[in-house]
Amino acid sequence: MKSFTYERAATPAAAATAAARTPATRFIAGGTNLLDLMKLQIETPTHLIDVNRIGLDKIEPSKDGGLRIGALVRNTDLASDPRVRRDYGVLSRALLSGASGQLRNKATTAGNLLQRTRCPYFYDTTKPCNKRRPGTGCAAIGGFNRNLAVMGVSDHCIATHPSDMAIAMRVLDATIETIRPDGATRAIPIADFHRLPGDTPHIDTNLGAGELITAVTLPKPIGGTQIYQKVRDRASYAFALISVAAVIERGGRGRLAFGGLAHKPWRVEAAEARISAGPKATADAVLAGARTTPQNAFKLPLVERTLAAVFTQAQTRSDT
Template sequence: MKPFAYSRATDRANATAEVANDATFIAGGTNLLDLMKLEVMTPAKLVDINRLDLSEITETDDGGLRIGALVTNSDCAADQRVRRDYPVLTRAILAGASGQLRNKATTGGNLCQRTRCYYFYDTAMPCNKREPGSGCQALAGFNRIHAILGTSEACIATYPGDMAVAMTALDAQVEIENVDGEIRQVSVQDFHRLPGDNPERDNILEAGDLITAVVLPGPPEGKQIYRKVRDRASYAFALCSVAAVVKMQGEAIDSVALAFGGLAHKPWRDEAVEELLIGEKPSVELFGRAADQLLAEAEGHGSNDFKIPLTRRLLISVLQEATVTGAAA
């Protein structure tokens, strides 16, 4: 690990000003410190934000929740309001990492975690995300965990998180404060970027931007499901995951939100798939057409070709479970 300077932020203005001047935020550090040890990231200075007042979960005027950026994953998943009204979020968080890591990992940091691409982590290998213009070794290399949707010739890495997948299905908003003290909200769906020609940029944050909270709208109606397929039962990243929020009206699907992990550089949501399902009576044939729509432009790269039929089967299975009338949520 290369030497670095360290300071503790006393307020948001101080924190954003330092990071705008080429420093890096640190909270739980569960991803950042690993990357620093491997010299994948070599920040000149770390700004510790753990003393900022961002560790509360509060109710909003419209019946939703505002989850502070420093709320740990464990505290978020265990909060009674989250468990009762947003079970898909609790299940997604508990599907990720380990208990020890969830005790340290924060809401804001979880959103900003970086890909687990083997070549990104290996500084001896070319990687456009780590060193723009050097090439993408994964394209012709071992790419079993890599993306099948939204890729480019520059990068086929995936976003590895679970929490953001559930938040995407819940239409959550990321609250961001910039270096001038201005606050804006961006949907979780739009927070992460596709790689395009600039895969080094994971999200839409600008220099000095500080995530202050994630805001959940009022509890959605219907059944909530989070399903994750991985190589082992725990402490493994998703090969494919699905967050589903589905409401039935009689025998037809009244509303549906679907978000997918492990398939792209960001949590993936395709509104055309949801529109195809709304108003229809559930059937395997309908769910198959939804899967065809989702995967119409999917492209495997050899070792990850299996993700296409895997995703198809997983989506059909989740939709079958979600549309069984009278089943428990």
């Protein structure tokens, strides 16, 4: 790990202002991803700003009947909150399917949204990676890419987004609140928050320099049968090959978001109109334009089978 300087911020505005003063600054809270990246010298910040004491650790009702989740709310606390379990069950289930209990106790809402890909070539500093070092190439293309992306990929990167929580927040139409170094605030729909790789795969989100996440808001509860189905190579502590966050209503209406498919949470809203036609029709619409490799082509039929399991669960629950 390279040397760095450190400070503690007292307020969100102070944290954002401090970030603008020093180049190569990173915010740190739980540190469950950042510290690993620093040890491998994938991330080499010269300055860390500790944001644990800026008071963003509450879950509160929002004015429109939803919830406002502070950026520093720990994943364990969010998953176990009675309001989340009752009204946003897909989010609670997604959180509990990720990482381990120890990591969920430390990981924060903002940090979960900002975690970086687990593509093996991103972590192997002996291999070229456009996400780690722009312009060096993508070793995953033509390499071991069984668990990598099939949607929204580019000739520069086929990495996937690792978060389970973000997939559930995408299906719930969450909004990310931020503050900039000049004190301006903004609200970013989660659909616009994460980026596809294009020719700049090293840029994961649409945050500006020094911009700090302060909260995530969920709209008022939408009801329906909420399911998070995750397919992975082992039963725990593994990232998704495919995951589906679903909110299914009676009459074949619903919402679907997918993990394990793309560089960002993947949702094709036009495909949701096909739910009543069954898993194959829905999967075909979701996967239109897919670009596969011989190793990861299995993901396409896996999406259909996972959707079939989700639709069966939804039907079973609605009948009881």
